[in-house]
Amino acid sequence: MTETMNQPLQPAANRFDLRDAVVIVTGGGKGIGKVYSEEFARVGAKVVVADIDADATASTATRIGGSGGDALGIRTDVSDPDSVAAMARQAVERFGRIDALINNASLMSVLTRQNWVEIPVEEWDRVMAVNLRGMFLCCRAVFPSTQQQGRGKIVNIASSRVFEGTPLRCRRAIRSARAR
Ligand SMILES: NC(=O)c1ccc[n+]([C@@H]2O[C@H](COP(=O)([O-])OP(=O)(O)OC[C@H]3O[C@@H](n4cnc5c(N)ncnc54)[C@H](O)[C@@H]3O)[C@@H](O)[C@H]2O)c1
Numbered sequence: 001m002t003e004t005m006n007q008p009l010q011p012a013a014n015r016f017d018l019r020d021a022v023v024i025v026t027g028g029g030k031g032i033g034k035v036y037s038e039e040f041a042r043v044g045a046k047v048v049v050a051d052i053d054a055d056a057t058a059s060t061a062t063r064i065g066g067s068g069g070d071a072l073g074i075r076t077d078v079s080d081p082d083s084v085a086a087m088a089r090q091a092v093e094r095f096g097r098i099d100a101l102i103n104n105a106s107l108m109s110v111l112t113r114q115n116w117v118e119i120p121v122e123e124w125d126r127v128m129a130v131n132l133r134g135m136f137l138c139c140r141a142v143f144p145s146t147q148q149q150g151r152g153k154i155v156n157i158a159s160s161r162v163f164e165g166t167p168l169r170c171r172r173a174i175r176s177a178r179a180r
Helices: 002-006 031-042 054-066 081-095 121-149 170-179
Strands: 022-026 046-051 070-075 100-103 153-156
Touching (some): 022 121, 054 070, 081 121, 100 121
Parallel strands (some): 100 153
């Protein structure tokens, strides 16, 4: 870990061959997920942009296509089992397989900083449904495809906040534990 951090960061294309790899990026329409989607496409991966925001999903996929990449935008709610199952099914229908899943979708920038005792229960439940159940549902949905191939990668995006927390960011610290 330390050795890697002390070395200059190499572009992904120099370290991995991702040409034609089929990669699903949840929350891939906006924010950091959009950058993941575009970078995967830039190094030759076929990208499934899966985001609850239909406009952002379509515009990111279209932008990748316009830059010579191959992307499929699927409006997806990762907290909804049927929506997630449809996402995996459409990905396989279009690209024939799933090589990687990036569990990036999250209620993150939409959350305000708040004293933990004032967090509404409904909001807590929604955060857990998206950030934790969503990860489980997406892993479960891609598993049959990766099992059939005998290979596949899953990356769960979390946060270093799990180690020390941030004032008024209780939900962020707790759901950051999802990748531990
Ligand atoms: N931004 C930061 O400082 C930071 C720091 C550490 C970790 N992270 C992690 O990186 C990831 C991305 O962060 P970000 O800042 O881009 O977040 P963001 O809030 O800007 O974007 C989240 C994306 O997820 C999508 N999304 C929300 N609910 C969804 C649902 N139910 N189904 C599908 N998609 C849904 C949103 O539409 C959006 O495109 C998150 O997992 C976050 O926890 C972010």
